[in-house]
Amino acid sequence: MFTAEMYESIKKVEATREERMKTEPRRMTAEEKEELLKTYHPDYRADGFEEIKVGPNKGEKAPKELADLLHSNSILLTDKVDLSKVDYDCDVLVIGAGGAGCSAAIEANEAGADVVIVTKLRIGDANTMMAEGGIQAADKENDSPVQHYLDAFGGGHFAARPELLRRLVMEAPDAIKWLNDLGVMFDKDEDGRMVTTHGGGTSRKRMHACKDYSGAEIMRNLRDEVLNRKIPVVEFTSAVELIKDDKGQVAGAVLLNMETGDYLVAKAKTVVIATGGAGRLHYQNFPTSNHYGATADGLVLGYRIGAPLLYQDTIQYHPTGVAYPSQIFGALVTEKVRSLGAMLVNKDGEAYAHPLETRDVSASAIIRECANGKGVDTPLGSGVWLDTPMIEILGGEGTIEKRIPAMFRMYLNYGIDMRKEPILVYPTLHYQNGGLEIGGEGFTKAIPNLLVAGEAVGGIHGRNRLMGNSLLDIIVFGRNAGKAAAAKSKDVVIGEMNIDHVEAYAKELEAAGLNTGMTSPLLLPKYARHER
């Protein structure tokens, strides 16, 4: 149900629809995009950032909320844990049980390594589960990994690390095949050809999907496979600090049972950080499309032990988060809605931009429209229309229910039939483009035997990520990390374990005059309201 004012605006959207559908909106020039980003993209708002005062990225900027966590001490500075009492002893410790963590665990297990997964919520409670639109891979005749490279490199503002992007695009078809062989039900036609569409910034239709449950379908297959292989999964247990040995190698992690508050010690020859993103830090007060546990824990753990970050100052705001109704504010409206033909339209019924510009450009254009009074007012801000009835006109009746059933269900729950009425959207905090720096083989360069996979990695995508390259990266880099960790673990001998870096870091903070009054990692966002 919309408000009376919204219905007034809908009339204008309907009035211009027929005319709009005759022409494709013009794509912006490189110069226009640059100007738009500088003026409206949240990454350019100086007051959203703070200088990092300690550690390997000292002097660089980070979102304020992340900087606060990097400027905080470990809880183990005051809580003492006996590292000699080992609860888990393994070859490969995987921290995080989303798409990257589970892919790593499956491949490490396949390679014969002894693997343990720890996760602060349940296995599969991860952004992977919520990815809707699809996964890219250049597997059609008119496409190639080189074309995929060009799209991703340009879309990421020419900042991706070539050795990482190379792995992403070259191993993409094999990742799809691996998933298909696990049992993932991709959308195919009767001959077995993948049904593929465009995403923002792609030059070929290479978006593979499983309706709009793409991530969920991938995640539930991975989860089932982990369970079938009987890989131990320790749920509701967070890593709160990495452990080193006297040779300076990573040697495991101190864990916290989220329910009892007890500490545990995991000793491991190799450690894979697969902790995902940071949406729940709500940078610049944005709502988020991320899951409950997305609090940048892995970035904090890695940074405190000495691993540098890369592009920690670039964040992806997904152009189309739910702007209305309030109950689902910030939830993701998949880019696939635009892939299927829906245009972005302002209050006056104008298609003010091409619907499939890259995400940073598209988000900035929505922010521009709303800042200039061309947005529709909502109880929590404003938004622009996503003209979903166009999908039924273009693809035929039933297209929405068949291709994007999750979106249809989500809106119908609140009395909005997106087949007949457009929906209101505004950018939502979606993805951390940056993260811990790794080399082409998946290892951090600073800490031996420490690997990173998935959203916690920085540099794969550069300073903006294309739709469908994240589901891809968690599989490609998750699998790679699992294989690399298993192989490496064969040669590792762990020395005397310690967490001396915790005190060393505290001294650095003290010397820099920092005292946030918090400990990090955050583990869970603070949503509980306490009146007193």
Next chain:
Amino acid sequence: MSNMVNVFFYGKKYEVPGDLTIMTAMEYAGYTLKRGCGCRHGFCGACATIYRIKGDNTLKTCLACQKQVEDGMYVASIPFFPTDKRTYSINDIKPTQQIMMELYPEIYSCIGCNACTNACTQDLNVMQYIAYAQRGELEKCAEESFDCVACGCCSVRCPAEISHPMVGLLARRLVGKYIAPETAHLVARVEEIRKGAYDDMIEKIMQKPITEMKELYNTREIEK
């Protein structure tokens, strides 16, 4: 400020704004959620919840993140449900009717009460997909169960003690791996890459200076 309503979390009364979801209302009331909270957007099934409205004897099920609070709502979340998943090797099983009999024989004890369908938070026809599984119609079972988020509300209500989400998942994996037609263009591309068909080209593009990459990117042809 919107209208306030009275809700009961585990029987204890709280006054909360009426436009909140059950999940955000619990947080408004002061709960810090650990269990019973996952993606918060209706995809993960972590927040399976049962409730009853005062004066109505119907026991209802929902996802706490998707359901708006109502006055007089008695709410209890289901923090964990011991779904009975059977383990198997996907490479060793075959997409036959017998596989359901072997792994989930209890589906044949279904008494047709339809409680599973009534309990489904995704409005799926759960009893129907179990019927498809019984008959070995795996594709239909997979299609009908596709939107399942495995919250487990169906299994909670089932007198035959069936773990419905696990049955749907097995059917979907079998269909994805064995029944859906093979993708020839995918197999071919994987093989080309394995043989090194793109090695030189990718090496070259990686070496190109940024100015040249910008030119290539900004003038690239976009498939219609």
